[in-house]
Amino acid sequence: MKNPRWNPYLVGALIGLVCILAFALPGKAPGMSTGLSQAAGACAIPFLGSEGVAANAYWSKPSHRPGWDYSTLFLVGTAAGALLSAAASGALRLTSVSEEWSSRFGSSRALRLTGAFLGGALLLFGARLADGCTSGHGISGTLQLAASGWVFFAVMFLAGSVTAALLYRRRA
Amino acid sequence: MTPPAFLTGEPLLWSAVLLGLAFGFLLHRGGVTDPDVIVRFFRLRDFTVVKVMVTALTVGGVGVLLLRETGLATLQIKELNLLAVCFGAGLFGIGMAVCGSCPGTGLAAAATGRLDAMAALAGMMAGGIAYALAFPWLAAEVIPVGAFGKVRLPDLLGLPEWACYLGLVAMTAGIFRLIARGERR
Numbered sequence: 001m002k003n004p005r006w007n008p009y010l011v012g013a014l015i016g017l018v019c020i021l022a023f024a025l026p027g028k029a030p031g032m033s034t035g036l037s038q039a040a041g042a043c044a045i046p047f048l049g050s051e052g053v054a055a056n057a058y059w060s061k062p063s064h065r066p067g068w069d070y071s072t073l074f075l076v077g078t079a080a081g082a083l084l085s086a087a088a089s090g091a092l093r094l095t096s097v098s099e100e101w102s103s104r105f106g107s108s109r110a111l112r113l114t115g116a117f118l119g120g121a122l123l124l125f126g127a128r129l130a131d132g133c134t135s136g137h138g139i140s141g142t143l144q145l146a147a148s149g150w151v152f153f154a155v156m157f158l159a160g161s162v163t164a165a166l167l168y169r170r171r172a
Numbered sequence: 173m174t175p176p177a178f179l180t181g182e183p184l185l186w187s188a189v190l191l192g193l194a195f196g197f198l199l200h201r202g203g204v205t206d207p208d209v210i211v212r213f214f215r216l217r218d219f220t221v222v223k224v225m226v227t228a229l230t231v232g233g234v235g236v237l238l239l240r241e242t243g244l245a246t247l248q249i250k251e252l253n254l255l256a257v258c259f260g261a262g263l264f265g266i267g268m269a270v271c272g273s274c275p276g277t278g279l280a281a282a283a284t285g286r287l288d289a290m291a292a293l294a295g296m297m298a299g300g301i302a303y304a305l306a307f308p309w310l311a312a313e314v315i316p317v318g319a320f321g322k323v324r325l326p327d328l329l330g331l332p333e334w335a336c337y338l339g340l341v342a343m344t345a346g347i348f349r350l351i352a353r354g355e356r357r
Contacts, residue, residue, distance in 0.1 A: 033275050074189075143228075
């Protein structure tokens, strides 16, 4: 199989360029978690009803209302871009358990998917509480020298390193 | 000063799709959609994430500085609500180490056929719903604690703008040197 990876410094520089274009043209800093929260609002409609979602104090904010807008279409683009890259390099295939995970927790698919689900719940809850994720705070925030972005990055790295050290500790 | 609106209406929405397309493509090409790469980043065994992020924010930072100087863009600073940002980032870091992805790389990884990333996305929907339901309480009790507003490092450090950007570039050069030295071993 071809190695689809490009030089990470080149990729970083090009992502920086995407950020510059995003500030210059639509005037919107790249971010992920606002759009994902809007998607969560759409997923909540079967449980809360569309009136329930519309009346929610969070989803009724203009930029958080579930629907097709800049934030949610950016997500569509992101998914399509990754799909395109994977398809072009022959890396498109169904997998569920990564190497690091299986070397520590075994190859149980159910365990991996349960862990990923719980981790995902923490990811978006945390991102909404902090008002941004690795994109909105970690790249868009830090590059504008926003204090919130740098604080987010530092605490996220600390919490992630401690968690990884505990999770992947070798049993004696 | 109002930001110049080059794009509105339908072209604005198309720009979202196209910029997203480039972003997702690059996340996959950079290798950061691989959960092993994220886990090894937190275990300090793989510096791909550092290389990608630090380069992106330095190139983007200098570019956006130039745009701002020429009046082509305005900053979009998020508020520093200290308790909410710290607590949120803490939960986020735990989730990121468990999933091996963040929201952006998780979405991109799911699109390439990773079922664990799809499970993470489903979890994100659950977490997003939980957050919206808890929002009235959080907005009253947590978010106002340590609210500093839209502060930037130059305000906080009392340093001029140029010195902070110089510091950013110097930090980047230092990190690149450290990585190069570490990888030579």
